[in-house]
Amino acid sequence: MTIPNLASTETQNAFDVRAFRSALGSFPTGVAIITTTGPDGNPIGLTCNSFSSVSLEPPLVSWGLRLASKSLEAFRQSGAFAINVLAEDQKELSARFASGAIADKFEGVAWTPGHRGLPVIAGSVATFECDKFAEHLAGDHVLFLGQVAKFDHGRQEASLVFYKGAYMMLAQSLRELAASGQLDSFHLDEARRLINCMxxxxxxxxxxxxxFDAIERNIAEIENYPDAAHRAEASIEFFRLVTKAAHNDVLVVVAETLTTLLRHVLRTDSTLRARPELVPVRRKILTHMRERDPDAAEAEMSNYFDQLRRGAAAAQEASA
Incomplete structure (x- = not known):
């Protein structure tokens, strides 16, 4: 008897990946830095929030790494890895090891060689030094299983927690500032300028x-929308796509939190209007992105926010 494949091509095409990721984010997870050593003996590390326990006898743990990761082959070739669970005061380390722009992630980071020379990061809430037990291809990830050879959990501090695509403390702090009136539109725009330029x-x-192709399609959509409300939402999508292109999960946290606050501002903005003059600025930003010219792209992004600020000021004067 043949069992029908319920995951038909049509169903798979209709699957909302973004909504699925958001639903998965409803489960709070800890944040860890996974480390190993490369063939040359140099330490390698990356930020991960997919760590979980598997078995007590034998002591097994697991974590997943994207197939697109530049570190994949190093972890596949290595026979061991360490899981360093971060504390709340180690957010900077999380950001450092998640960044693709930092060549030597261990520069200035305190660590000691552990089991089989694995890099063990100082100050972690817990560390698990593992021999590789198995690895399995799982969709767009490789799932690594490790047998714990040595562990430590001496530091009695709260762990860093990742929840709904944001660090809980960061998201809560920004929302509290907004609710108390301490985060006005000017400071929100300045924060958006800083984060988006980064x-x-x-x-x-x-x-x-x-x-870049997705950003180009988004700009075309902005041009085609006749009303300001749809243009505003498409403009938010423009920045989401820029964030996605950065391939840095930690900065995504900040950007998404600022976007949530921006949506709240837009819902209450009576001066909202179409800004067709910003479309060519977006196109220039995209051109510089394709040229891999960060200085020119950042200058154009600053120009974008300057025009945004001038337009908002003019709209307020007109409605006064």
């Missing part, structure tokens, strides 16, 4: 052709 520089370095 993301843009990373996108120039890490973005793929598919990322």
């Amino acid at each position: 993301l843009l520089r990373l996108a120039c370095q890490n973005g793929a052709t598919d990322d």
Whole structure:
């Protein structure tokens, strides 16, 4: 008897990946840095929030790594890895090891060689030094299983927690500022300028052709929308796509939180209007991204926010 394949091509095409990722984010997870040593003996590390326990007898743990990761082959060739569970005060380390722009992630980071020479990061809430037990291809990830040879959990501090695509403390702090009136539109725009310029520089370095093509399609959509509300939502999508092209999960956290606050501002903005003069600026930003020119792209992004600020000021004067 043949069992029908319920995951038909039509169903797979209709599957909403973004919504699926959001649903998965409803489960809070810890944040860890996974480390190993390369063939040359140099330490290698990356930020991960897919770590989980598997078995007590034998003591097994697991974590997953994207097939597209530049570190994949190093972990596949290595016979061991260490899992360093981060504390709340180690957010900077999380950001450092998630960045594709930092060549030597261990520069200035305190660590000691552990089991089989594995890099063990100082100050972690817990560490698990593992021999590789198995690896399995799982969709767009490789799932690594490790047998724990040595572990430590001496530091009694709260762990860093990742929840709904944001660090809980960061998201809560920004929302509290907004609710108390301490985060006005000017400071929100300045925060968006700073974060988006940072993301843009990373996108120039890490973005793929598919990322840039998606941004180009988005700009065309903005041009085709006749009303300001749809244009505003498509403009938010423009920045989401720039964020995606940066390929840095930690900065995504900040960008998504600022976007949530921006949506709240837009819902209450009576001066909202179409801004067709910003479309050519977006096109220039995209051109510089394709040219891998971060300085020119950042200058154009700053120009974008300058025009945004001037337009908002003019709209307020007109409605006064």
